[in-house]
């Protein structure tokens with residue numbers, strides 16, 4: 088692997104750490120962050136680790152006006168042997184560049200980004216919580232920074248990585264959630280930005296999420312933007328169904344985000360010889376399967392929750408309950424296996440875990 092040179096500027100004052108047994112998702116941030124700049128003609132430059140701090144941006148910075156931004160989300164886990172494991176992090180860097188490409192943001196060197204990520208984790212290693220179910224959430228992102236009020240691709244960008252110790256996603260074990268099918272608003276359309284992890288997609292999703300919450304549902308089921316018939320995603324997760332012994336997930340159709348958890352679940356099912364297919368699935372088909380007594384399980388997949396079982400759907404004024412609102416056997420098995428691989432307590436036949444090597448306490452100040 089290439090040796091990269093990253094300057095490290097340690098914080099003069101370490102922050103008070105939150106209690107690791109009572110962490111709220113995404114509210115606490117570590118002592119340092121990684122930062123690198125892009126200038127047209129010069130490329131990406133000055134990779135550095137600096138104390139966690141606010142950014143100073145020109146009010147005309149293009150990010151505020153035209154929304155050129157992409158992000159990633161992954162986690163680092165502390166094992167029982169005090170090793171630090173990442174889960175398929177190269178996939179996140181690969182996807183970051185796919186998102187960059189869609190948003191006309193210059194691609195980053197994936198190896199450098201991964202190296203930077205490991206260096207940052209090493210510097211803030213004592214922020215990785217050691218309580219059961221906790222982890223260190225990693226948020227790499229890119230924003231356009233050129234001050235210019237004209238619709239065009241920016242000539243300047245910042246690539247930043249921040250870290251956040253997060254609590255167990257499920258405080259009382261995994262419990263199925265209730266999902267409202269969204270008929271009016273759509274998340275993404277083919278040809279749009281649905282396949283990119285870009286801020287605008289999430290801004291566009293809030294209205295439907297707000298409506299679902301008002302009626303007592305925790306997430307939205309997104310249908311395709313053209314016919315309003317075919318299932319795309321659930322909230323900001325990919326979705327799976329188990330129907331009559333077969334596992335189904337919508338095929339990647341140009342508007343669905345290609346989840347790394349989604350891919351891992353498909354790989355795992357193939358490894359277990361559980362029939363799995365990626366194809367178009369209509370909401371009608373799911374309701375029909377329920378009517379026929381064949382809808383066995385449904386769950387969402389994503390880095391934050393890993394597996395989120397679905398206990399109820401509401402669509403077209405009809406409510407259906409799945410597996411009596413209880414977590415399905417296969418959902419639980421997938422959850423246990425994936426989280427086991429992530430934490431290093433289960434065998435990893437796929438080589439998905441990547442170790443962050445321990446560093447000698449570097450005296451760089």
Ligand SMILES: *Cc1c(COP(=O)(O)O)cnc(C)c1O
Nearest residue numbers: 323324325344346347348389390
């Ligand atoms: C991030 C994301 C997912 C899940 O991706 P993972 O790589 O599994 O975390 C699914 N859908 C959307 C819209 C997302 O933003």
